Amino acid sequence: MIVKKPSVNACIIDNNNTYVYGFKKLISLKDLNSQVSHFNNGSEAIIHLKDPLNINNLPDVIFLDISMPIMDGWEFINKFAEIKSQLGKKISIYILTASVDVNDVERAKNISEISEYIFKPMAKQRLMQIFDSLQTDIARQ
Amino acid sequence: MSFSEDKFSDDSRLHLAQIIDNVNAGIWEYNINTRSIKWSAGFYTILGYEPGEIECSNHLFFEHLLYHQDKLVFLNALNSQSQHADQPVQIRLLTKSSGYHWFESTIKKHDVRDGQVVYGSIININAYKQAELQSAHKDQLYGDTIRIAKLGSWEIEATTLNLTLSKQMYDIYELQAEVKLTLDEVISFFEPSYRPVIQNAINNALEFCQPYDLELMLRTAKNNVIWVRAKGVPIINDYGKCISVRGILQDIDNNKRKGLSLESSLNLLTDQNRRLQNFAYIVSHNLRSHTGNLQFMVNLYEETEVAEDRDEIFSHIKSISGSLNATIEHLNEIVKIQTEITNERSVIDFETLFRNIQSAIKNNIDALNARIEYDFSKCPQISYIPAYMESILQNLLTNALKYSHPDRQPVIKCYTLKDRNHIYLIFEDNGIGIDLERYGDKVFGMYKTFHQNPDAKGIGLFITRNQIEALGGTIKVESTVNIGTKFTIRLV
Numbered sequence: 359m360i361v362k363k364p365s366v367n368a369c370i371i372d373n374n375n376t377y378v379y380g381f382k383k384l385i386s387l388k389d390l391n392s393q394v395s396h397f398n399n400g401s402e403a404i405i406h407l408k409d410p411l412n413i414n415n416l417p418d419v420i421f422l423d424i425s426m427p428i429m430d431g432w433e434f435i436n437k438f439a440e441i442k443s444q445l446g447k448k449i450s451i452y453i454l455t456a457s458v459d460v461n462d463v464e465r466a467k468n469i470s471e472i473s474e475y476i477f478k479p480m481a482k483q484r485l486m487q488i489f490d491s492l493q494t495d496i497a498r499q
Numbered sequence: 500m501s502f503s504e505d506k507f508s509d510d511s512r513l514h515l516a517q518i519i520d521n522v523n524a525g526i527w528e529y530n531i532n533t534r535s536i537k538w539s540a541g542f543y544t545i546l547g548y549e550p551g552e553i554e555c556s557n558h559l560f561f562e563h564l565l566y567h568q569d570k571l572v573f574l575n576a577l578n579s580q581s582q583h584a585d586q587p588v589q590i591r592l593l594t595k596s597s598g599y600h601w602f603e604s605t606i607k608k609h610d611v612r613d614g615q616v617v618y619g620s621i622i623n624i625n626a627y628k629q630a631e632l633q634s635a636h637k638d639q640l641y642g643d644t645i646r647i648a649k650l651g652s653w654e655i656e657a658t659t660l661n662l663t664l665s666k667q668m669y670d671i672y673e674l675q676a677e678v679k680l681t682l683d684e685v686i687s688f689f690e691p692s693y694r695p696v697i698q699n700a701i702n703n704a705l706e707f708c709q710p711y712d713l714e715l716m717l718r719t720a721k722n723n724v725i726w727v728r729a730k731g732v733p734i735i736n737d738y739g740k741c742i743s744v745r746g747i748l749q750d751i752d753n754n755k756r757k758g759l760s761l762e763s764s765l766n767l768l769t770d771q772n773r774r775l776q777n778f779a780y781i782v783s784h785n786l787r788s789h790t791g792n793l794q795f796m797v798n799l800y801e802e803t804e805v806a807e808d809r810d811e812i813f814s815h816i817k818s819i820s821g822s823l824n825a826t827i828e829h830l831n832e833i834v835k836i837q838t839e840i841t842n843e844r845s846v847i848d849f850e851t852l853f854r855n856i857q858s859a860i861k862n863n864i865d866a867l868n869a870r871i872e873y874d875f876s877k878c879p880q881i882s883y884i885p886a887y888m889e890s891i892l893q894n895l896l897t898n899a900l901k902y903s904h905p906d907r908q909p910v911i912k913c914y915t916l917k918d919r920n921h922i923y924l925i926f927e928d929n930g931i932g933i934d935l936e937r938y939g940d941k942v943f944g945m946y947k948t949f950h951q952n953p954d955a956k957g958i959g960l961f962i963t964r965n966q967i968e969a970l971g972g973t974i975k976v977e978s979t980v981n982i983g984t985k986f987t988i989r990l991v
Contacts, residue, residue, distance in 0.1 A: 374788065374792070376792050376796070376819055377792055379815055380792065380795045380812075383799055383808070383811075383812070384795075384799055387799070387802050387803055387808075456784060456787050457784060458783060458784075458787065459780070459784075478788065478792075479792065479794055479795035479798075482798065
């Protein structure tokens with residue numbers, strides 16, 4: 359019996375349009391049954407998350423870049439920590455960045471909101487693993 | 500032989516002789532006519548001999564006991580014509596067992612029946628003489644030391660503010676030592692900015708008994724500006740009140756200047772290191788981001804067989820190739836800054852160059868209806884690397900236009916300033932500003948963009964800063980969001 363896997367609501371916050379294109383393309387090519395929203399920086403994403411109209415359309419997972427204008431990844435996480443209790447939904451955050459700076463890696467380790475720190479570009483196997491476990495989680499709920 | 504002759508009774512002569520023999524001094528007598536010589540027992544004793552142990556003779560005295568360099572002194576004293584030449588003479592005599600000692604002898608002349616007698620008493624002054632020599636040596640040493648250390652000493656009397664200065668103080672001030680100076684005059688030699696510092700320190704020492712230790716700049720009477728260390732310690736009375744301030748003034752110019760140049764080298768190195776690190780970061784981050792994307796797209800290309808997908812992916816590969824090229828170009832520009840440092844500088848006319856740049860970006864200026872004001876009258880020209888200056892002016896001008904405020908006419912002011920040692924270039928705009936509290940030092944970082952401006956590449960200010968710093972200048976930014984931004988550049 360084939361059970362249709364549940365849909366994953368994913369979100370990518372990154373100002374590198376080429377990467378975002380590739381990310382979305384990979385998800386669609388791999389048939390990961392997911393809708394992907396995209397924000398150019400942390401500020402846009404916070405506005406989206408806080409908007410009550412989006413209460414039923416909140417992401418299950420956020421892939422977050424660090425270096426962005428207006429509001430970078432770190433600032434986003436601070437803001438996110440402030441509002442997450444009001445969101446009423448468990449949202450996993452993965453750092454997805456080209457930064458190999460050890461300071462960034464260390465910093466991420468000390469932030470409880472962050473599930474994992476992943477270097478760009480992400481291997482497709484890893485992406486599929488993440489989606490797989492997300493779908494298991496969602497199915498359980 | 501003994502001193503018992505004539506004048507006195509036998510008893511008193513004997514008594515006198517005993518006294519003479521027992522004093523802790525030697526007595527000698529020399530008859531010029533008969534050339535006969537007499538020594539008291541004490542004479543032998545002070546030289547460390549038993550009386551009679553050595554032969555009492557002129558020959559022995561002059562050739563054996565008297566130090567050869569002191570012969571002349573002694574003979575001169577003997578032959579002195581004056582009857583009352585009481586001046587004692589200091590000579591070295593060889594003692595029995597402890598080498599030469601210093602002795603002092605009186606020399607008196609006395610006429611007797613059979614001619615003229617010279618006599619004197621002699622005492623050992625070795626300890627005193629040693630101390631004197633040692634003290635003279637110490638004085639010499641002290642004098643040399645403070646001269647070598649360039650150390651002047653001074654004292655201010657608390658009630659009268661009367662000033663006592665050592666000779667070295669005048670040397671440091673390069674003044675004639677005779678000049679009497681008041682406290683105000685002494686302070687007036689310090690460079691203007693240091694005068695209140697030393698004045699306060701002295702006041703605090705006098706009033707609150709606070710010692711001080713300062714490094715200050717002083718302009719000497721010969722117009723040399725030197726670094727000095729000024730140290731003062733209050734001297735207090737039994738009631739704890741300051742009665743005077745004593746201190747030193749030391750010429751530390753050499754060391755201080757070495758220290759300062761070391762400090763500036765260190766700053767330069769730290770700066771260069773920071774730029775190098777930034778460069779390494781750029782290479783690792785920015786190139787990595789492009790190559791990562793490239794790898795990503797190539798993998799994606801292999802994932803699909805659909806022609807449209809492949810076309811789309813390929814167009815992205817092309818755009819990555821373009822970005823990669825642009826980044827390499829930027830890196831090249833940065834490397835070029837370092838290699839162009841040695842390029843020849845020439846005299847640049849600010850106004851000519853600025854007008855050239857203005858006309859080159861005229862379209863841009865007109866499109867925004869920007870008002871551009873300049874005033875280079877304070878410093879019309881500078882010796883600089885022309886390519887740098889052109890790039891600096893162009894970057895700052897296009898930057899000001901790029902971040903102009905959408906609600907008002909852009910007003911950009913550019914002017915130069917000059918003080919004693921430096922030339923400044925100022926750029927002011929009424930644009931959207933930068934939140935410096937948030938971004939601070941990142942303003943001049945590479946690929947740091949703070950606004951969602953599609954033209955923002957985050958390279959201009961990075962290059963500008965590198966060019967300015969490569970020639971030893973600095974760039975500072977002040978900004979208020981929605982009000983405007985001001986760049987202050989110290990060019991040289």
